[in-house]
Amino acid sequence: MSSGNRPTARSFATKAGLLAICGLLTGVVVSAASFPAAALSGLAAKEGAQKFAALPSTITQQSAPQVTRVYASDGRTLIATMYDEFRSDVPITQISPNMQNAIVAAEDHTFYTHNGVDPKGIARAFVNNQNGGAQQGASTLTMQYVRMAQAYGAKTPQEAIDATKDTPERKVAEMKNALQVEKDLSKKQILERYLNLAPFGNGAYGIYAGSQVYFKKSPKDLSIAESALLAGMVKAPTAFDPTTKDGYPQALDRRNYILDNMLSLGQITKAQADEAKKVKLVRTTNRPGNGCTSVKKNSWGFFCDYFFRWWMGRKEFGANAYERERQLRSGGYTIVTSLDVKAQDSARKEITSKIKDDNVNAVLIAGVEPKSGRVKSLAANRKFKLDDGENPKSSNPQARKAGARATYPNTTNPIITGDGDIDGYQAGSVFKMFTMVAALEDGLGLDHEITSGSTYHSKYPVAFNSPAACPGTSDYCPSNASKSEQGTFNMWTGFGASVNTYFVPLQEQVGAEKVVDVSKRFGLQFRSSGDRDLIKTPEAAHDFGAFTLGVTASTPLEIANAYATLAADGMYCSPTPIKQIYAADKSKVAAGQPSCTRATDVDVARRALDAARCPVGDRAQLGTCKGATERNAYQVIKHPIFGKTGTTDADKTASLVVGSQQLVVAGYMVNPDWANHRDRMRHDIINPVVYKTLADYLKDTDSVEFKKPGE
Numbered sequence: 210m211s212s213g214n215r216p217t218a219r220s221f222a223t224k225a226g227l228l229a230i231c232g233l234l235t236g237v238v239v240s241a242a243s244f245p246a247a248a249l250s251g252l253a254a255k256e257g258a259q260k261f262a263a264l265p266s267t268i269t270q271q272s273a274p275q276v277t278r279v280y281a282s283d284g285r286t287l288i289a290t291m292y293d294e295f296r297s298d299v300p301i302t303q304i305s306p307n308m309q310n311a312i313v314a315a316e317d318h319t320f321y322t323h324n325g326v327d328p329k330g331i332a333r334a335f336v337n338n339q340n341g342g343a344q345q346g347a348s349t350l351t352m353q354y355v356r357m358a359q360a361y362g363a364k365t366p367q368e369a370i371d372a373t374k375d376t377p378e379r380k381v382a383e384m385k386n387a388l389q390v391e392k393d394l395s396k397k398q399i400l401e402r403y404l405n406l407a408p409f410g411n412g413a414y415g416i417y418a419g420s421q422v423y424f425k426k427s428p429k430d431l432s433i434a435e436s437a438l439l440a441g442m443v444k445a446p447t448a449f450d451p452t453t454k455d456g457y458p459q460a461l462d463r464r465n466y467i468l469d470n471m472l473s474l475g476q477i478t479k480a481q482a483d484e485a486k487k488v489k490l491v492r493t494t495n496r497p498g499n500g501c502t503s504v505k506k507n508s509w510g511f512f513c514d515y516f517f518r519w520w521m522g523r524k525e526f527g528a529n530a531y532e533r534e535r536q537l538r539s540g541g542y543t544i545v546t547s548l549d550v551k552a553q554d555s556a557r558k559e560i561t562s563k564i565k566d567d568n569v570n571a572v573l574i575a576g577v578e579p580k581s582g583r584v585k586s587l588a589a590n591r592k593f594k595l596d597d598g599e600n601p602k603s604s605n606p607q608a609r610k611a612g613a614r615a616t617y618p619n620t621t622n623p624i625i626t627g628d629g630d631i632d633g634y635q636a637g638s639v640f641k642m643f644t645m646v647a648a649l650e651d652g653l654g655l656d657h658e659i660t661s662g663s664t665y666h667s668k669y670p671v672a673f674n675s676p677a678a679c680p681g682t683s684d685y686c687p688s689n690a691s692k693s694e695q696g697t698f699n700m701w702t703g704f705g706a707s708v709n710t711y712f713v714p715l716q717e718q719v720g721a722e723k724v725v726d727v728s729k730r731f732g733l734q735f736r737s738s739g740d741r742d743l744i745k746t747p748e749a750a751h752d753f754g755a756f757t758l759g760v761t762a763s764t765p766l767e768i769a770n771a772y773a774t775l776a777a778d779g780m781y782c783s784p785t786p787i788k789q790i791y792a793a794d795k796s797k798v799a800a801g802q803p804s805c806t807r808a809t810d811v812d813v814a815r816r817a818l819d820a821a822r823c824p825v826g827d828r829a830q831l832g833t834c835k836g837a838t839e840r841n842a843y844q845v846i847k848h849p850i851f852g853k854t855g856t857t858d859a860d861k862t863a864s865l866v867v868g869s870q871q872l873v874v875a876g877y878m879v880n881p882d883w884a885n886h887r888d889r890m891r892h893d894i895i896n897p898v899v900y901k902t903l904a905d906y907l908k909d910t911d912s913v914e915f916k917k918p919g920e
């Protein structure tokens with residue numbers, strides 16, 4: 210026999226110490242005949258008692274990971290759940306007495322009478338295990354709770370291992386901590402904490418999760434049979450898993466064993482036990498989705514992803530991305546977002562009425578509330594879903610050659626809000642609003658007139674003889690969409706008819722660098738490195754002649770929020786997906802509340818908005834509109850509105866933004882995969898989607914008129 214198989218003197222001493230402690234706890238003398246002689250040495254007993262007295266008798270009660278729930282703005286419509294462990298603590302009053310009884314019957318018959326340790330049980334298990342009998346455990350529910358609490362309170366992997374390893378030393382420390390816990394907590398409090406920590410398999414941690422995963426019900430509604438099954442799983446969740454072929458018969462036997470225990474303990478009657486044994490075990494689970502790709506309504510996934518990216522960028526939730534994600538997935542937050550179910554469903558409905566999800570071209574919609582920046586809707590003709598091999602190859606020849614797939618019908622790219630590889634899209638003439646604001650700030654009036662032809666020869670530099678240059682020059686020469694657009698215009702008529710040859714010279718007069726500055730104050734992000742190079746200094750921005758025509762990458766969310774700044778009397782509010790965040794203890798978290806700064810003067814905003822009523826068919830209060838690029842908007846909405854259409858060269862992008870005092874909606878029609886595509890984007894698709902979305906939102910609400918300057 211090898212020496213490695215023989216008990217050492219130290220192991221005998223340790224066991225003796227443990228046994229001595231048992232004696233100290235019970236106040237009785239254990240017969241020496243039952244144990245090896247070395248185990249009863251006075252020295253070992255003394256050493257064990259001293260070690261026991263020296264052990265710490267407190268545990269750090271750390272909250273176990275909790276599920277975070279993300280709701281729509283009504284606080285009731287669940288958008289997503291996010292978790293590392295599917296768990297939500299519940300008070301003992303919300304746990305069925307059946308479940309409380311079953312766990313006692315399964316794990317600790319003397320729970321209500323011992324003081325945290327069952328010395329007789331320890332001694333019995335010790336004797337049995339040392340004499341080669343079937344291995345027995347002697348941990349009380351309180352001791353099991355201590356073990357789980359210490360594991361969850363561990364700050365390092367080694368601490369977690371030490372909290373659960375099967376050694377006499379750990380057992381002794383566990384016993385002393387259990388004694389202290391029994392002094393600090395009532396039996397009901399211990400039972401509550403135990404049931405909220407216990408694992409039930411299939412990703413269910415704690416009794417709330419167990420009830421949901423196996424029975425899709427609240428813990429307070431668990432029956433006798435259901436409680437016995439769950440209680441039986443705690444000992445070995447995998448072995449007693451009723452949803453597996455091997456686990457089903459074992460789970461059945463253990464459930465019935467626990468029902469017999471409940472009967473013997475007087476917790477249930479014979480009739481109740483017999484009836485419970487007739488109940489068939491569950492064979493399926495109801496584990497909830499985790500994260501944004503599991504959102505049931507695909508139309509909500511883009512908003513969920515926007516929220517997630519917002520959270521990951523907030524320093525108050527952690528010093529780095531790892532800490533922030535752990536906080537989100539384990540912090541047990543209740544997050545009421547700004548998502549308006551009515552606005553979101555309306556946007557999705559209008560999109561699907563005009564274009565299919567599997568279209569190469571995308572319709573992207575964003576809705577923002579003025580004066581708060583709260584994002585009300587984010588929708589697209591895409592499903593927020595991993596590709597899973599369903600998507601065709603990309604329409605971009607270079608990307609396709611490299612094996613890249615398209616973003617339709619499924620994508621998890623932030624195509625509406627921008628981030629990562631998504632810089633945005635050229636939006637066209639919606640940028641003219643920035644030029645108008647800069648001009649008004651510079652002292653020009655809405656009645657400022659410029660006479661121009663269908664083409665304008667500017668002083669802005671471009672590449673010699675390029676398509677944008679006047680023939681034989683390096684001067685920028687923009688043209689209007691139609692040669693008939695020439696004559697004398699002011700801001701009402703120039704903005705209403707979207708006259709390029711009015712706004713490029715207007716930008717020249719004011720200074721393109723001032724227009725760029727307005728766009729920054731109104732929230733434009735300049736994600737593209739090429740765009741940033743063009744505006745890296747005021748001198749560089751001064752020569753950016755095409756800026757007013759919307760050649761800089763932007764997103765529908767940026768433009769919706771920029772125009773919302775006008776409706777907010779010049780207050781720019783950072784976009785936020787949050788209405789209110791509640792911590793696990795129900796206290797309010799300040800993050801995500803409106804954060805607004807003054808972007809322009811009140812009267813400047815009101816005058817610019819007045820001219821912006823012209824493109825969408827409404828009437829200006831301060832002047833006269835002539836021409837509208839989307840007059841159907843007002844005819845359908847029938848509320849005071851403002852906005853602007855946008856089109857880029859060769860119709861590669863079509864956009865529209867329409868707003869009221871209550872909501873501003875912006876929409877782009879683009880190809881997210883290939884900016885230089887050959888399709889022509891259609892205003893007869895994007896425009897109705899945008900203005901009908903706003904019309905749906907404003908239906909049955911009172912009209913709110915815009916204020917005039919000075920009011």
